[in-house]
Amino acid sequence: MTSPSPAPGLRSSQNETTDLATHFPGMISPDIRTGYSGWMVDKNNLVVFASELHDQLGYDYLSSVTAVDYLPEEKMEVVYHVYKTTGGPGITFKVQVPRADEVEIPSLVQIYPGAELQEREAWDLFGIKFTDHPDLRRILMWEGFAGHPMRKDWHEAYFEEEGKPLKSRWPEGHAVMAESKNIYGDNITYPEGFNPESQTFDPEKALYDALKLYSKDDIGLGTDHIIVNMGPQHPSTHGVFRIAVMLDGEKIVNLKPVMGYLHRNHEKIGERNTFIMNMPYTDRLDYLSSMSNNFGYALAVEKLMNIKPTERAEYLRVTMAEMTRISSHLMAIGALLNDLGAYFTPMLYALEERELILDIFEAVAGSRMMCNYFRFGGVARDLPEGTFQKIKNLFFERLPRKIDEIDRFLSENEIIRSRGIGQGILTAEDAIRYSAAGPLLRASGIPYDVRRAEPYSIYDRFEFDVAVRQNGDIYDRLMVRFEEIRQSIRIVQQAIKQIPDGPVTTMKPMYQVRVPPGESYGRVEGPKGELGFYLISNGKPNPWRYHVRAPSFINLTAFGPMCVGQKVADVVAVLGSIDIVLGEVDR
Amino acid sequence: MDSNEMNTPGYEIPPEMQGQVAITSLDKIYNWGRSASVWPMMFGLACCAIEMICAAASRYDIARFGMEVMRPSPRQSDLMIISGTVTKKMIPVIVRLYNQMPEPKYVLAMGACASGGGPFKEGYNVVSGVDKFVPVDVYVPGCPPTPQALLNGLMKIQEKIRGESIKNSRWYQKGADMAEIPVPMLGPDLIDPRKITIIHNIKKA
Numbered sequence: 053m054t055s056p057s058p059a060p061g062l063r064s065s066q067n068e069t070t071d072l073a074t075h076f077p078g079m080i081s082p083d084i085r086t087g088y089s090g091w092m093v094d095k096n097n098l099v100v101f102a103s104e105l106h107d108q109l110g111y112d113y114l115s116s117v118t119a120v121d122y123l124p125e126e127k128m129e130v131v132y133h134v135y136k137t138t139g140g141p142g143i144t145f146k147v148q149v150p151r152a153d154e155v156e157i158p159s160l161v162q163i164y165p166g167a168e169l170q171e172r173e174a175w176d177l178f179g180i181k182f183t184d185h186p187d188l189r190r191i192l193m194w195e196g197f198a199g200h201p202m203r204k205d206w207h208e209a210y211f212e213e214e215g216k217p218l219k220s221r222w223p224e225g226h227a228v229m230a231e232s233k234n235i236y237g238d239n240i241t242y243p244e245g246f247n248p249e250s251q252t253f254d255p256e257k258a259l260y261d262a263l264k265l266y267s268k269d270d271i272g273l274g275t276d277h278i279i280v281n282m283g284p285q286h287p288s289t290h291g292v293f294r295i296a297v298m299l300d301g302e303k304i305v306n307l308k309p310v311m312g313y314l315h316r317n318h319e320k321i322g323e324r325n326t327f328i329m330n331m332p333y334t335d336r337l338d339y340l341s342s343m344s345n346n347f348g349y350a351l352a353v354e355k356l357m358n359i360k361p362t363e364r365a366e367y368l369r370v371t372m373a374e375m376t377r378i379s380s381h382l383m384a385i386g387a388l389l390n391d392l393g394a395y396f397t398p399m400l401y402a403l404e405e406r407e408l409i410l411d412i413f414e415a416v417a418g419s420r421m422m423c424n425y426f427r428f429g430g431v432a433r434d435l436p437e438g439t440f441q442k443i444k445n446l447f448f449e450r451l452p453r454k455i456d457e458i459d460r461f462l463s464e465n466e467i468i469r470s471r472g473i474g475q476g477i478l479t480a481e482d483a484i485r486y487s488a489a490g491p492l493l494r495a496s497g498i499p500y501d502v503r504r505a506e507p508y509s510i511y512d513r514f515e516f517d518v519a520v521r522q523n524g525d526i527y528d529r530l531m532v533r534f535e536e537i538r539q540s541i542r543i544v545q546q547a548i549k550q551i552p553d554g555p556v557t558t559m560k561p562m563y564q565v566r567v568p569p570g571e572s573y574g575r576v577e578g579p580k581g582e583l584g585f586y587l588i589s590n591g592k593p594n595p596w597r598y599h600v601r602a603p604s605f606i607n608l609t610a611f612g613p614m615c616v617g618q619k620v621a622d623v624v625a626v627l628g629s630i631d632i633v634l635g636e637v638d639r
Numbered sequence: 640m641d642s643n644e645m646n647t648p649g650y651e652i653p654p655e656m657q658g659q660v661a662i663t664s665l666d667k668i669y670n671w672g673r674s675a676s677v678w679p680m681m682f683g684l685a686c687c688a689i690e691m692i693c694a695a696a697s698r699y700d701i702a703r704f705g706m707e708v709m710r711p712s713p714r715q716s717d718l719m720i721i722s723g724t725v726t727k728k729m730i731p732v733i734v735r736l737y738n739q740m741p742e743p744k745y746v747l748a749m750g751a752c753a754s755g756g757g758p759f760k761e762g763y764n765v766v767s768g769v770d771k772f773v774p775v776d777v778y779v780p781g782c783p784p785t786p787q788a789l790l791n792g793l794m795k796i797q798e799k800i801r802g803e804s805i806k807n808s809r810w811y812q813k814g815a816d817m818a819e820i821p822v823p824m825l826g827p828d829l830i831d832p833r834k835i836t837i838i839h840n841i842k843k844a
Contacts, residue, residue, distance in 0.1 A: 193764065194728055198827035201763050208763035209828075230760060231767060235841055239727075239756075239767050240828045246842065248826070248835045255825050284732055287681050287711040291688065292729055313729045314685055316752075317762030324761070333758065339686035383689075396695075403696040421686060421783060635685055 072143070075109070076101060083146060087356075087570020087589075090131075090144030095157060098147055102163050105134060105143070113137045113500075114164035114487050115575070116584050116601040117171060119178040123204040126151045128180060131586065132160070133573060133601075137484055137498055139505035144573070159185040166487025169609050177202035177319075187262050192312035192638060194255040198243045201320060208320065209234050209241040215594035216325055263298045263306055277305055280620065284313045288391050288624040291634030295623060302619045307612045311605075311638050318639040322598035327353055327565055327589075328428070330598065335422040337600060338636040340383050343376040343413070344578040346426035351508055352574025352585035353428050356567050362558055365430035366510045367551040371443070372416070372425060373576070374540040374547075378451070379409040380579035381491075381533040384631040388530060389462065391628035392471055398462060405454050408446055415439045428565055430557025440548075447544045455541070459534050472527030476614050476626035479524060486610035489603045490581025492630055495532045496524035502577035513550070514543045529629040564593050580604050580631060600639055604632040666804050673717075674800040677745070677793070680716035681709035682736070685723025687750040687783040694786035704793055713739040718796065720789075721775075724752035724759050725766040727829040731822050737773045738819040742810035745796055748775045749789060751782045758782065766829070773820060 072091065073080060079101055080091045093101050105111045111134040120129045128151050135142035149155050159182035160167045171182045172191040179200035182188060189195060199206050210230040212218050221227060231237050242248075263279060283294035292313035298306040318337065322330050334349045335342035347369060354360070361369065383406060386399035410420045415436050417423035425432050435443075462468060478488065483496035493500055501518040503511040519535035521528035559565075569591040575584040581603030588597035607630050614626050652660060683691060695701045695709065710716040713736045725733060737746070748769055751757030756767040769775060776799060779792035805811065821832040830838070 194825045196826060208761065210761045236834070236838065238771065238831075238834075239760075239763075239765065240830075242838070242842065243827050246827055248830050248838045248842075284729060285682055285736060291683055291685065292732075312764075313726060313732070314724060315726055315728065315764050316685075316724045316759040317764055321759065321762055336686055336758070339689060399692075400697050403693060404698070407693070407696075407698050420785060421689065 076104065080145070083144075087568060089571075090146060093145050093147050095147050095149055099158050099160070099163070101145070102132075102160050105145075106163050110136050110138070111143055112484050114160070114166045115142065115582060116573070116586060116599075117160070117167050117174065118586055118597075118599040118601075119174040119180050119202075120588060120597045121151070121178060121202065121204045123151070128152075128155050128178065130157055130174065130180060133584070133586075134164075135505075137500050139500070141506060153179070155180045156183055157181070158183050159188075161185055164487065165485045166606060166609055169605060173605075176200070179203065189258050189262060190312075192315040194312070195258045196255050198246075201317070208317075209236075209239045214324070215592065216329060259296055259308060259310060263296055263308055275300060282623065283310075289627065290387060290632055293627075293632065293634055293637065295627070297615075297620060297623060299620055302621075304615050304618055304620060304623070307615045307623070309608050309611055311608070311634075314634045314638040316639070318600065319598055323595055325595075326593045327567055327595060328563060330595075331426065332422065332424040334600075335424055336635055337602065337639060338380075338578065338580060338583070338604065338633045339421060340633055341376040341380040341579045342421060342423045343372040343425060344380075344576060344583060346423065347373050347509075348574055348576040348578065348583045348585050350426040350428060350574075351576060352572050352587045353565075353567065355572040355574055356570055356587060356589055357428060357565065358568075359429050359558060361430045362555050363552050364434075364554040365556045365558075367547050368416075368431050368435070368556060369426065370509060370511065370514075371544050371547045371551075372413075372423075372431075374543045375409050375412065375443075377540045377579045378537050379406045381537050382406050384579075384628075385458070385462070385530065385533055388526075388625070388628035388631070389468070391624040392468060394467075398458070401458050401461070405451065405458075408450070412439060412443055412446070415442070427557055427559070429559040430555070432557075434556045443544070444548055447541055447548065451541055452538070455534065455537050463531065463534070468530070469527060471622075471625060472525060472530060472629075473523075474525055475622055476526045476618060476629060477524050478610055478614050482610065482613060483524065486613065487606050488581070488610050489607060490578070491519075491529055491532045491536065492581065492607050492610070494518065494520045495528040497522045502575055502582050506575075508574075508576060514546050516540075516543050526625055526629040529631075533631075567591070567595075575601070578603060580633065580636065581607060600636075602636040602639060604630075604634075604636040605639070608632065608637065666806075669805055670801045670803060673743070674797040675705040676708075677704075677706050677718045677796060677800070678708045678710050678716045679706055679718040679720050680713055680736070680740070681711045682719065683722050684725065684729070685752065687722035687753070690783045690786055691720060691722045691749065691789060694789045699786040699790060701790070701793070704790070704797065706793060713737075714741065716740060717743065718745045718747060718793075719773075720747045720749050721753040721769045722749045724757065725769045726764045727766055727823075728764060728825070730766050730769075730772055730829065731825065733769065734772055734820050734822050738822070742817070743808065745776045745799070746773055747777045747779065747792055747796060749779045749792070750784055751780065754778045754780065772823065772831070 079097045080093050083090045083092050113135045115133040115135055118131050127148050129146050129148045131146050133144050174180050175188055176190040176192050278299050280297045283289040284292040294310035296308045334345040337345045382402040386402035389398035413423050414420050417425040478496050480497045483493050499518045499520040504518050516539045519532045521532050567589045569589050571588045573586045584601030586599040587595050590596045701707050748754045753769050759765045777792045777795045779788055781788050824830040
């Protein structure tokens with residue numbers, strides 16, 4: 053096998069476990085493609101293999117499910133990343149099937165319920181049918197959309213070329229309005245034989261049918277169930293998120309999240325872009341924590357390129373990522389309190405501190421929110437004059453005091469306690485089963501943090517505690533965030549003391565990088581949870597596959613089960629405690 | 640309108656009444672009232688919405704312009720801030736919300752995505768600018784625009800309101816064309832009902 057050895061400091065998440073092949077004789081074979089690792093599993097053995105892996109070997113946490121379309125090889129592949137919640141490297145396994153219009157692969161929802169939304173996404177974007185999936189509908193696009201857009205032979209309306217830089221623009225081309233190239237003069241395209249006048253399709257029908265599956269049981273009085281739609285325009289959904297709730301009186305019988313209202317085709321555009329062009333796009337995933345997104349993407353590409361950032365850059369990266377975590381958690385706390393009815397006042401306190409962090413981001417990166425600060429092999433530029441002192445003052449004097457103040461105002465409050473404690477409970481087993489990540493997982497009593505479970509960058513040098521609470525209710529999720537802010541402050545304080553002088557990047561500025569063929573999965577502990585980037589390079593300037601394992605998206609798998617049995621008024625509180633960002637949910 | 644302007648309208652005011660009576664034109668007082676109490680709709684789409692929240696918070700303080708009353712209901716709002724990427728799945732909702740707003744109503748396209756598709760323009764689910772469907776009054780550039788830029792855009796809205804006249808404002812005209820914008824449909828792709836015949840003709844050709 054010729055897979056490149058992982059760069060020092062970046063531990064590979066795809067370490068081979070030595071005796072896996074002996075444990076499953078004849079069932080699996082190592083992936084021998086250049087630059088790849090992991091195991092190939094036959095489609096017919098998939099369910100047996102996965103349940104053995106889950107039950108016998110303790111790989112209980114399904115991190116990511118995604119599909120890859122190998123058009124030249126006429127193959128479709130589904131890639132699974134599984135981990136142990138006790139920590140350590142994980143296992144990657146893949147299922148390959150011949151490419152066809154209708155591809156079928158057995159669903160793993162029965163073994164790993166966390167696969168539910170991810171398999172729906174693979175169906176929507178790749179047209180892979182997961183047999184035995186309980187609710188296989190489109191998720192990001194609407195029901196009735198023509199085609200499966202992430203397939204390599206599917207072209208969008210403004211399609212010009214497979215990869216950038218576009219020949220019409222570079223080196224001496226001229227910008228042309230994309231509209232002028234489309235026959236309709238707009239970003240639309242219709243299949244053959246489509247007649248707009250006979251359009252009678254109802255895209256909502258499948259959703260309501262899925263909800264009604266549960267309305268059969270009529271115990272006691274035969275009352276009718278009602279369906280209530282929240283969103284996409286609703287002040288408590290944190291953006292354009294929609295929740296369809298089925299109610300029995302005030303009690304929730306079933307709940308389906310409806311998303312895709314902000315699906316802006318991150319992955320399709322990402323596969324057209326060159327590697328470096330994707331960096332600013334990652335900012336716009338979870339737009340409250342752009343630095344963390346940069347971090348994950350930079351790690352994944354560096355793993356492929358087998359390079360390592362400089363020492364000073366590592367410290368700057370950690371400092372920025374932890375500052376992002378603080379600002380994102382502050383926003384989460386403010387928004388949760390908004391949802392609980394403390395209209396905007398706690399938010400004002402949180403935003404005041406967030407602004408100070410944004411000032412530092414603006415100083416180092418030039419932009420308040422969309423930082424685009426990381427580069428492969430380092431960061432874009434060093435700290436400007438005076439910024440180091442600013443960070444020092446903020447983290448040694450102001451922030452610890454202010455966090456305690458906000459904590460004091462909120463955590464003993466009668467209303468927050470009565471609405472938070474014992475509400476929206478997610479048990480530890482369920483949290484693992486539904487692949488919950490980040491504060492949601494840790495509030496349920498699982499001390500799993502990627503920074504500790506599989507340290508990346510230089511996190512093994514810092515002293516910090518993994519914030520964990522035991523009850524898994526709304527209140528605990530709030531308190532976990534407070535604790536994480538305190539731990540982040542600790543990390544930044546240590547980083548400030550240890551940061552060395554030196555260059556901030558190992559590479560000359562260039563506008564294309566050479567990435568050797570292979571696959572890599574870079575994961576970081578973002579503010580919302582485990583953020584992973586799955587990349588496949590075939591040696592060209594553009595990634596062949598660019599997938600984002602978005603924590604907000606996968607955390608929503610647990611949203612329905614958490615709400616069933618609660619009152620309808622708790623839906624917004626539970627949603628606020630999960631803390632989603634729609635840019636990442638829909639991508 | 641400052642107090643000096645109000646007290647010296649060009650008419651003679653008896654000395655004992657000065658400082659107590661203001662004489663002005665109806666247009667001026669009407670627009671003054673409207674421009675200083677534009678209620679935006681509480682409606683965030685994407686990244687830009689976060690900067691909109693920041694503009695509403697203490698540091699930038701949108702309340703200085705009488706605009707802090709964000710209404711979650713379109714029926715109570717005067718201004719729709721399109722703060723983020725408009726997707727094909729979302730545009731039917733936006734058009735419906737716009738139709739539900741009472742006149743006089745204004746639309747501010749905040750950021751590159753709402754103005755023209757922005758960095759995501761080539762995406763298969765992205766509308767190339769909200770102005771393809773609803774009329775936009777002010778465009779604010781930026782990705783995302785800073786709160787200051789948004790405030791500047793809001794001041795442009797105020798300027799526009801102050802320039803209007805009650806005599807020829809559209810919503811007071813007899814038999815004015817107040818038809819609603821037809822709501823786009825979701826088929827195999829987005830279908831604009833106003834363009835159905837065009838689509839049909841292209842398909843046949």
